[in-house]
Amino acid sequence: MMYNNEHFEPVITPNVDKAGCDTLDFYLKNEDGYKALEKALKMKPAEVVDEVKKSNLRGRGGAGFPTGMKWSFMPAAPVDKDGKPKPKYLVCNADEGEPGTFKDRLIFTKTPHRMIEGMIIACHAIASNKGFIYVRGEWFKETRLMQKAIDDAYKAGYLGKNILGSGFDCDMVIYRGAGAYICGEETALLNSLEGKRGEPRLKPPFPAQVGAYGMPSCVNNVETFAAVPYIILKGWEKYAKMGTERSGGTRLLGVSGQVNKPGVYELPMNLSINDVIQVAGGVKGGKKLKAVIPGGASAPMLTAAECGVLTDYDSLAKAGTMAGSGGVIVIDETVSIVEAAYTLLKFYEHESCGQCSQCREGSHWLARMFKRILDGGGTQDDLDYIAKICGNMAGQTICAFADAVTGPALSSVKKFRHEFEELIRNGGLEKTRAHTHSYVTEGAHV
Amino acid sequence: MAVTEQIKKTMEGIRHQFPTEQALLLPMLHEVQNHNGWVSMDDMRAIGEFLHLPLSKVREVTSFYTMYKLEPQGKVDIQICTNISCWLNGADKLVSCAEKKLGIKCGETTSDGNFTLSHVECLAACGTAPAIMLNEDYYESLDTPQLEKLLDQATSDLAANKKVGKSTRVDGVWP
Numbered sequence: 338m339m340y341n342n343e344h345f346e347p348v349i350t351p352n353v354d355k356a357g358c359d360t361l362d363f364y365l366k367n368e369d370g371y372k373a374l375e376k377a378l379k380m381k382p383a384e385v386v387d388e389v390k391k392s393n394l395r396g397r398g399g400a401g402f403p404t405g406m407k408w409s410f411m412p413a414a415p416v417d418k419d420g421k422p423k424p425k426y427l428v429c430n431a432d433e434g435e436p437g438t439f440k441d442r443l444i445f446t447k448t449p450h451r452m453i454e455g456m457i458i459a460c461h462a463i464a465s466n467k468g469f470i471y472v473r474g475e476w477f478k479e480t481r482l483m484q485k486a487i488d489d490a491y492k493a494g495y496l497g498k499n500i501l502g503s504g505f506d507c508d509m510v511i512y513r514g515a516g517a518y519i520c521g522e523e524t525a526l527l528n529s530l531e532g533k534r535g536e537p538r539l540k541p542p543f544p545a546q547v548g549a550y551g552m553p554s555c556v557n558n559v560e561t562f563a564a565v566p567y568i569i570l571k572g573w574e575k576y577a578k579m580g581t582e583r584s585g586g587t588r589l590l591g592v593s594g595q596v597n598k599p600g601v602y603e604l605p606m607n608l609s610i611n612d613v614i615q616v617a618g619g620v621k622g623g624k625k626l627k628a629v630i631p632g633g634a635s636a637p638m639l640t641a642a643e644c645g646v647l648t649d650y651d652s653l654a655k656a657g658t659m660a661g662s663g664g665v666i667v668i669d670e671t672v673s674i675v676e677a678a679y680t681l682l683k684f685y686e687h688e689s690c691g692q693c694s695q696c697r698e699g700s701h702w703l704a705r706m707f708k709r710i711l712d713g714g715g716t717q718d719d720l721d722y723i724a725k726i727c728g729n730m731a732g733q734t735i736c737a738f739a740d741a742v743t744g745p746a747l748s749s750v751k752k753f754r755h756e757f758e759e760l761i762r763n764g765g766l767e768k769t770r771a772h773t774h775s776y777v778t779e780g781a782h783v
Numbered sequence: 784m785a786v787t788e789q790i791k792k793t794m795e796g797i798r799h800q801f802p803t804e805q806a807l808l809l810p811m812l813h814e815v816q817n818h819n820g821w822v823s824m825d826d827m828r829a830i831g832e833f834l835h836l837p838l839s840k841v842r843e844v845t846s847f848y849t850m851y852k853l854e855p856q857g858k859v860d861i862q863i864c865t866n867i868s869c870w871l872n873g874a875d876k877l878v879s880c881a882e883k884k885l886g887i888k889c890g891e892t893t894s895d896g897n898f899t900l901s902h903v904e905c906l907a908a909c910g911t912a913p914a915i916m917l918n919e920d921y922y923e924s925l926d927t928p929q930l931e932k933l934l935d936q937a938t939s940d941l942a943a944n945k946k947v948g949k950s951t952r953v954d955g956v957w958p
């Protein structure tokens with residue numbers, strides 16, 4: 338595969354296929370491990386923030402918010418009402434649960450020190466002495482691997498008191514979630530981290546003012562932190578150059594679904610979705626492509642004809658979808674889009690935290706309606722209803738979960754309306770399958 | 784069973800890491816869930832006493848998170864991911880295979896109390912779909928013969944009183 342990007346080199350995953358790549362020893366010997374930290378500790382915090390700003394690093398958790406800017410929102414020296422200095426916290430979002438997303442797990446198991454180093458540098462940049470890593474509860478093995486990496490970093494003097502003789506102290510603590518997708522939303526995560534129900538908070542106040550345990554906090558994704566050592570060590574220019582005008586670096590794309598070689602690929606952003614499918618070995622079984630969900634379950638679907646779009650944030654946004662969490666889900670010609678969307682809507686129905694009635698009721702109704710259409714009880718009016726329900730959800734709730742639900746619901750109806758109408762006409766999926774014998778309606782060979 | 788001294792000791796060991804006592808609630812629930820296989824009302828009461836939290840608070844938190852079980856479970860918890868990428872790669876076949884082999888439906892426990900079967904949401908193993916969890920351990924890129932073998936192995940390990948599906952756990956060590 339020609340990347341057609343002379344500046345590209347892997348930032349996060351150059352060695353993830355090598356034996357022992359998760360160890361401190363390997364990181365130090367082969368990857369300039371903790372050299373960036375050494376460099377950063379000699380810089381002023383504001384200089385580190387500036388470097389990250391100029392690199393155009395954007396958050397890899399889903400929203401794509403510029404990381405340097407987020408760091409600069411942190412108050413310099415916050416005090417409580419008695420004038421006493423308040424602690425500040427850095428929080429790593431390792432709740433990876435967006436269906437189709439599995440890149441952070443690769444970082445946890447293959448290059449944990451890169452993330453830890455990025456977090457320590459970030460702590461220095463925002464003048465915080467403590468980082469929390471919120472890990473999804475199902476990751477027993479992954480959590481223990483990360484804990485081992487943290488222990489090793491302490492022993493080697495990269496964490497703890499007076500790091501590398503700089504006078505800077507930093508502690509890193511793991512916190513385990515317990516099976517709630519919504520805790521990936523940063524304010525729900527903060528509540529969960531405090532031992533509470535993982536319900537999103539109304540904003541403002543933003544985490545930079547009132548975050549974890551009431552203190553100013555900064556939340557970033559695993560991959561975001563893992564990109565930081567490179568930026569500091571090699572300089573912002575090199576990182577920025579690899580990307581597009583408004584978004585620096587590489588992206589980790591987790592390609593899954595019906596492709597020959599599913600997996601996490603670190604790629605430049607000037608590739609199209611079709612190119613990405615090629616990198617992942619093409620559509621499985623030589624079948625035709627029907628649709629792609631380009632950024633995790635919440636990202637609106639693209640039809641095969643739309644897959645020439647580039648994978649950078651702005652191009653995907655312009656195409657009416659989003660870069661999201663980098664989970665690229667490939668769907669072939671044999672799949673019923675109604676059923677695929679229903680699979681996701683069932684998930685949302687289960688995971689809505691229930692605080693907002695539009696979201697709680699809306700996600701329930703959407704799942705029921707898609708099921709009804711699949712089972713043969715749908716009507717033409719349902720399709721208008723779906724749009725109406727979605728209209729009442731997006732942008733009207735405490736958190737962006739409700740918007741996420743509308744991603745697959747609206748895009749499937751809008752772009753594959755004929756499949757819904759076919760099921761409504763024929764009395765459901767089973768009957769449709771029985772008399773069309775295959776389910777090919779459209780698609781393209783990639 | 785309630786809350787063992789070991790669990791309290793583990794909590795004391797990590798208390799200094801957190802600014803508030805309530806932060807220990809999730810870790811403590813995890814340890815109780817692991818030790819007892821579920822979280823009973825008595826457990827919640829004991830946790831509340833230890834962390835100085837009212838029972839109502841402990842309860843509302845426990846019931847929010849799906850990993851804390853409010854009823855006894857089988858000794859082996861089989862959770863099959865049926866979300867999008869696993870579904871596209873035959874998760875349904877794994878479900879019917881497990882249902883047939885265990886003679887129960889998803890959401891049920893075998894009458895000998897050995898296995899509980901359920902669906903689980905995306906495990907972030909979509910690149911190696913379909914994926915399942917067997918207690919704490921992931922199994923990925925699984926087909927039905929492999930699943931049957933896994934279930935057989937778990938059955939004989941249980942009979943031999945061996946630890947099942949907790950290959951990376953060290954008792955008494957958090958996390």
Ligand SMILES: Cc1cc2nc3c(=O)[nH]c(=O)nc-3n(C[C@H](O)[C@H](O)[C@H](O)COP(=O)(O)O)c2cc1C
Pocket residue numbers: 395396397398399400401402404407430431432433434435518519520521522523524556557558559561736737738741
């Ligand atoms: C419903 C929902 C789920 C989310 N899940 C995750 C997640 O699993 N991991 C993550 O890093 N961000 C997730 N986010 C985004 C976070 O709220 C937040 O934007 C992100 O952690 C910030 O980090 P970044 O700036 O480095 O991207 C989610 C957002 C929403 C609305």
Ligand code: SF4
Pocket residue numbers: 519536537688689690691692693694696697734735736737738739
């Ligand atoms: S939008 Fe949904 S998930 Fe978000 S706070 Fe409201 S009910 Fe909860």
Ligand code: FES
Pocket residue numbers: 436437438864865866867868869870904905906907908909912913914
């Ligand atoms: S969809 Fe099954 S692990 Fe992600």
